[in-house]
Amino acid sequence: MASQTTDPASPAPTAPPGTDTTPKQPGGGGLTLFAVLLAVFVVPTSISGTAVALPAIGLDTGAGSAPLQWVVNGFNVAFACFTLVWGSLADLIGRIRAFAIGAAVFAVASVGCALAPNVYVLDGARVLAGIGGAAIFACGSAIISSAFEGPARAKAFALFGAVAGIGVALGPTVSGPAVDSLGWRWIFGLQAIVLAVVLACVPAIAKKVNEQPTPGGRLDVRGAVVFVLAMASLTYAIVQGSEWGWGSAGTLGLLALAAVLLAVFGSLSKSTEAPLLDLSVVRNRRFLAYTLVPVAASFGFVTQLTYLPSYLSAVAGYSASAAGTTMLLLTLPVLALPLVGAKLVERGTSPLAVVLASLLCLVVGDLALLLLGPDTSVFAMAPAMLVTGAGMGLSAGLVDGQALAMVEEEKAGMAAGFLNTLRLGSEAIAVAVFGSALTSLVTTDGSAAEHAASYDTAFHNLLWAMAAVSLVLGLLVVVLARRGADTTR
Template identity: 60%
Template sequence: MSGTTALPVPPVEGARHQGLTLAAVLLAVFVVPMSISGTAVALPGIDADLGASDAALQWVVNAFNVAFACCTLIWGSVADIVGRVRVFAAGAALFAVAAAASALAGNALVLDAARALAGVGGAAIFSAGAAILSTAYEGPARARAFALFGAVAGIGVSLGPTIAGQLVAGVGWRWVFALHAAALAVALLAVPVIARSVPATVRASARLDVPGALVFVAAMVLLTCGIVQASQWGGGSAGVLALFAAAALALIVFVRVERRIAHPVLDLGLLRERRFLGLALVPVAASFGFVTQLTYLPSYLTAVTGRDGSGAGWLMLLLTAPVLVFPVAAAKLVERGVSAKVLILVSLGCLVVGDLGLLLFSAHAAVAVVALPMIVTGAGTGLSAGLVDGQALALVPPEKAGMAAGFVNTLRLGSEAVAVAVYGSLLTTLLGGGHTYNSAFHSLLWGLAGVGLGLGAVIAWLLRGPVGTPRAGMARRARR
C-alpha cells in the first residue's frame, strides 16, 4: 500500500491490557453522549446562576453539537495520519479541559466557548475510539467490543438526563461538567496501556487535507446552524434557506476538492463500496425512527397522557432499556453464526413496526398496550448499535479505519440533528394548523414509518450479497 508505513506492532501484554484499553475507550465514549443528553437538564440552573439570554443558553447545547458534527470526519482522517491513540488522548484531554472550564465558567460566553471545545474533543474520542477497537480486536472479540461500544453509548444517552438531574438537584449544575472532567481524566491515565495494546499503523507520507477540511467545516457549520436556527427563524425563512443553500454549495465544492487531492480528508472511494455506504446509512434510519421519539415522546406523555416528569421518565425506560441490552445480544448471535445482515435488516424492520405500533398511544392508553411497540422500537436501534460500526470498519483497509469511523459518526450525529429538527418543525406546523397534540403525533408517526421503510429498502439494496466478513473490503483492495 503506497504511502503507508506499518510501524512495529508491540506484543499484546495479556488480556489485562486489552481489558484496560476497552474500559478506557468505553468510559470516554460514555461521557460524550451523556454530555449531549444531560446538559439540557442543567440549563435552568445555568440561567439562574449566570443570567444568560435565551440565545446564549441554547448555545450551551448547540455549540457542542455543531463542533462535534464539524470535526468528527476530520479527526478520523487525522487519526489515520498521526495515530489513533494520539488522537484519542488529544480528544480526551480537550474534553477534560473544556469540561473543567465549563464548571468554572463565570459567564455564558465562556461556557458556550468551552462547550464548543468539548464538542471538538468529543469528535476525536468517537472517531479514534472506534478506530482503536477496530485495530485492537479481531473476529468475535471485535464484535463483542463494538457491541459494548453501542451499549455504552446508549447508556450514556439514556442516563445522561437522570445523572445530570441528580447532580443539579444535589450539588448544582457546575458538578455536571466537573463529573465529565473527572471521568476523562481517569480515561487519560490508561493511554500508555492503550498505546502498548494497539497496533501502530500510520500513513507516514500522508498530509492533512487542509483545503478539504476547511470546506467541510464550513459546510457543516452552515448546515447545522441552519437546522438550529430553523426553530427560531422558521424553516422557510430567507435566512435559513440561505444557510441551507450555502451548505449545499460548500458540499459540492468539497466533493470537487476531494477528487483532486492526493490524501483527501474523505476518500470518496469509500462511498463506492456500496456495503460500507449501506451500513453507514443504518444510523440515519435510527435517527428518524428512534431518536425523534427519544426527544419528543416525553412531551407527548406529559401533554396528552397527563403524566408528570417522573412518570414519563419511568415509562421511557421501555424505549431506552433495549438499547442497553440488544447490542450485546446481537454480538452473541453473530458469534453463533447468525448473519449480521439479517440482524441489521431485522433492526430496520423493528423501527418501522415499532413506530407504527406507537399509534396505539392515546390519552388513556394502558402501559400494557404500548409497552411492546416501545420495546420493539428500542430493539430496532439496539440490534444495530455497535454492530454497524464493527461491520462497516471491517470493510475498509486498516489505515483508513479512522476516516471510516469519522464518516459513520458524522452521518449518525448529523442525521440526528436533521431528524429532530424536521420532526420539531412539522410538529409546530401541525399544531399551528389546528391539529391536537395527539393527532399531530400520530400523523408524524406515519411519516417516520414511511421514512424508515424507504431507507430500509435502499439499505437492503446496498447490502445485497454477503456482508460482514472481517476485512473483506481490505482483502479485495489488496488483490486489486
C-alpha cells in the same frame, strides 16, 4: 472495498490488500476497552445530561433562552463539524494519540465550563468540548477496530453501542441529582475527572496496542476547512430553522451555502492526492449500506426518544417523573440488545440479517406507536416501545464493526469519522424536522383539551412519516448491501 474476495457478512473478514496484519499484542485489550468505553460514556451523557442543567444555568447566569440553548447546540454543531476531520487525522498521527488529544481537549473544556463566569464563556467551552467529543467517538471506534479481532472485536463493538446507549439514557439520571446536590458546575467537573482517568490509561494502552500511522501523510487542510464550513452552515441552519422558519431567507441561504460547499468538497476530494475523505471508501456499497443504518435509527428512534415524553405529558397527562420512568421501555432494549446482536453474529447469524431485523423493528415499532392515545395504558404501549427500542439496540455497535471491516485498516479512522458524521448529522436533522413540523401542526389557540387533541393528531401524522423514512432507508440498505455483495464475487 469492491475488490475484496471475502464474504462481507462474515464477522471477521480477511484483511484487504495494504492492511496492517501485525498481530494485536495480548494483554492490553481490557484496559484499552475500559478507557475507550469510559470516554465514550461521557460524550452522550454530556449531551443528554446537560439539558437537565439548563434551568439552573439560566438562573445562575441570568442568560436568555437563545444563548442558553447554545450550551447544548454548540456542542452538537462542533461534534458534527469535526468528526470526519478527527477520523482522518487519526490515520495520520495515530488513533491513540488523536484519541488522547481529544480526551484532553474535552477535559480542559469541561474545566472551562465549570469555571465559566457567564453563559458566553460557557457556550465557547461547550464548542471546544464538542470538538474533543468528536475525536473520542471517531478515534475510539477506530482503536477498537485495530485492537481486537474476531469474536472479541464483535463483542467490543457491541459494548461500544451499549455504553453509548447507556450514556444517552442515564445522562439526565446522573446529571439531575448532581445539579440538585452539588450545583450545575459539577456536571462538567465530574466529566473532567472521568476523562482524567481515561488519560491516565493512555500510556499503558500505547505500549500494548500496535498501530501504524500513515508515514509522511499530511492532513488535507483545505478540504478540512471547506468541510467544517459546510457542516457548520448545515447544522446551524437546522438548529435555527425552527426559530427562523424553514422558508426564511436565513435558513435557505445557509442550506444553499452548505450545498455549494459540499459540492466543492467533493470536487476537492477527487483532485487531492490525500483527501480528507477518500471517495473510494464511500463507493463501497456495503460500507455505505451499514452507514445508513444509524440514519434510519435517527428518524425511527431518536425522534421518539426526544418527543415522546412531551406527548405523554401534553396528551396523556403524565407527570415529568412518570413520563421519564415510562421511557425506560424505549431505552432498556438499547442497553441490553447490542450484546445479543453480537452473540447472534458469533453463533453464525449473518450480520446483515441482524441489521435488517433492527430496521424492521424500527418500522414496526413506529407504526405500533400509533395506538398511543390519551387513555392508553402503559401495558398497552409497552410492546410498541420495546420493539422500537429493539430497532436501535440490535444494531448499535454492530454497524460500526461491520462498516469498518469493509475498509482497509489504514483508513479506519476516516471511515469511522464518516460514519459518526452521518450518525450525529442525521440525529440533528431528524430531531429538528420533527420538532419544527410538530410546532407548525399543533394548534396553540383554544382550550387545553383542543391543544391536546391537536398535539395527538400531529404526533400520529409524524409517526407515519418517520416510519416511512425508516422503511425507505431500510430498502436502500438492502439494495446497497445486495449490490455490494455482487461486486465481491
